[in-house]
Structures are given as C-alpha cells and as structure tokens.
Amino acid sequence: MIKNRQTLYSYLTVLLFGFVLFFVGTDGFTAYTAETARVTKLIETQPEFPEVTFEDSEGRTYSISEFEDKYVFITFIYTGCTTVCIQLEENMAQVYDQVPSEYMGKEIVFLSISFDPTRDDPATLNRYKNNFNSDGETWRMARINDQSELDSLLEEFGVIVIPDGNGNFGHNSAFYLVDRQGALVDVMDYTEVDAAANKLVTIIEADKGE
C-alpha cells in the first residue's frame, strides 16, 4: 500500500511538472511557435522605431520623423523574392484599397522596407512598386543603406532574415503598425486583409473622435 502511494506521488509530481513546463513554455498554452510568442511580446513592449535613414524609390532620404503625427503601416520585403513577399505586398495593396483615400498620406502612410539594400536600389524599388500600384508617396518603398541601422531595426522588431545561400532569404512576415509617436503598437497577421483594414480605420476614426 505504501509503495502504491509513493508511485501515486511520482505520477502527481511528474504531471504537475509537465503541466508547469508546458504552461511556461507556451505562455499559458497560447504560443506553440516562437513567431506567436514574438508577436505577443512585441505588442506588450511596444518598442520605439529606431533612428534609421531610409532611401526611397524616388531617391529621397529621411528618417522615421518624416512620418511624424501619422500612423505608419509597415511590411519588410526584398524585391528578388518570388514567394511570400509577393503575397505580402498584394495583401498590403488590398488593405491600401480598403482604407478610405482621404486618410491616405494625412493620417496614415504605407511603407515597405527592403532588407536587401545591395540589390534594392531606388530604380529597382521604383519598378517593383508599380507591380502593386504603389504611388511612391502615400505608399512608399525604401531601403536602409546602413547595415548596422538595418540590423538594429530588424532586431528591435523581431524580423528574422536567413539568407539561403542562393541570393534568397527566408523570413517571417507580418503587418506592423507604428503609431504617431513612432512606437510599434500592433503586429497583424498578413493573411487577414479585412481584419487589418478594419483595425486601421477603427484606430484612425477613434483618434478623430477625440
């Protein structure tokens, strides 16, 4: 009988340990991939957009303060990409179409940031932007020439880019929303176009109502 009780204790200890391990390891059974965990953490910590210098498809250079007092809707891409980026940018174009045009450029700016500055020069970006009917003004495409600035931004926003050795990159994709003060306030699923568009409109209208 005593021995049975000890076995019972073992079961309970092991089960309790397993429960705690999985609970802690998956943020309370919500995040089974590092990507989910990353997004949850970003939304919690709301990091500031770091000081970087963009060079856009028109060859203009500026920092994030160019968009002061406007929301910035961001994706990370490289133009040589033949898979995810195209879908990402097509979905971004759909979000662009769904947001009322009177807000464009005044309340919100769309920005696609390239993490392949060696190949994505202004001329390449300019050609690429036409594929998605980006006007280069309210939806800009830009590269960050300084590698350390680019790395700090990717690090801050948790964008992980892995070169695959053939000039392509594996990377995680999402829609990022930076608020009027330059803080990252939301990371959205790039496959949920309607949800992203609704969120943008709601946020902008809530600001106007104040």
Add this chain to the structure above:
Amino acid sequence: MSQFISGLVLLIVLMIPPVARLMESVMIIHMHMQMPLLVIAGYFMARLFMDRFPSFFEKYNQNGLPGILLFTIIMVYWMLPRTMDEALTVQTVEAFKFISLPFLAGVPLRDSWKKLSKVGRNNLITLFTVMFLGFGWLYIQSNSQLCNNYLVIDQIILGWGFITMAISMVIYLVYSLIVDPSKYE
C-alpha cells in the same frame, strides 16, 4: 562507473559550443541527432544513479510508468517548434535542453525500460510512432515557417525525418509481432 564516464564525456562533447552550433545549424540534425544523443548520454550516466540510489528508483518508479511519463513529457516538449527556436535564441532554454534531455529523459528511460513488460515497451513504441507521424505531418504540410530560425525547406526535411523514423518503428513492431526469436535460439 565507466558507463557513467562515457555518458558524461558524450554530454560534454555535445555541449562544446562549436559542436553544439554545428549540430543546431541543420534543423533535422538538431532534432534527430543532437537531442537523441543527449538522451543517450543520460542513458549511460543513469547506471551511476541507479547504483547509488536504488531505493529511490524502487520507491518512486516502482512499475516504471512514472519514469516513462516523465520521459514522454520531455520528448514532446522538445518536439514543439517553439522550443527548437528558443534553444537557439534564449540561453536558459538552451541550458535547460542540455539538462532535461539527459537527466529527465535519459535517466528515467533506462530505469523504466527494464521494468516494462514486452507489451508495455511495444505500447510505448506505438505511442511514439503515432506522435512522430503527427509531428511529421505538421512539419511537412505547414506552408508557413514554423521556426523563425530555419527555412521552410529544412522544416519539410525534418517532417520526412519524422515519417522515416515512424516507418522504422512500424517495421520493428511488425517484426516483433510475427517473429518469435526463441525459435531461432
């Protein structure tokens, strides 16, 4: 004692940063070579613990099942996409990998395995076959990148690795069901 030392040497070699980094650079080697080797290191080291504390194992792992449960929990934990990623990016998770796989999976496996009946052993192998098929399917069919630190192609290779292991285990199970070794002795 010599078994303990071989296990310890194996563990230390696996922990050397360049060795660890090399094995972790390829997803399938990370999961299907480094992790099992860590379990094997613990399996060897278990000899010492079993000799030193026989009463502990006798008392708390009398029928071997609590140990198998612990082993299974640790194995499943390390098959999650997230833990593989975090082993690469979070130091404490990496440290936990090198502790949990030998000591919380390898050691209890050795003590429990000899206490299990043939049916019990085959049930455990069946359970892992089913899980490997499940995880294999998960890693193969997922078009999105489950692990931020590995490419989708690595993920598909890993998935097929799971399926291959599952097939091997099925072959073993069939063999153990239809072949009676005592006939050939």
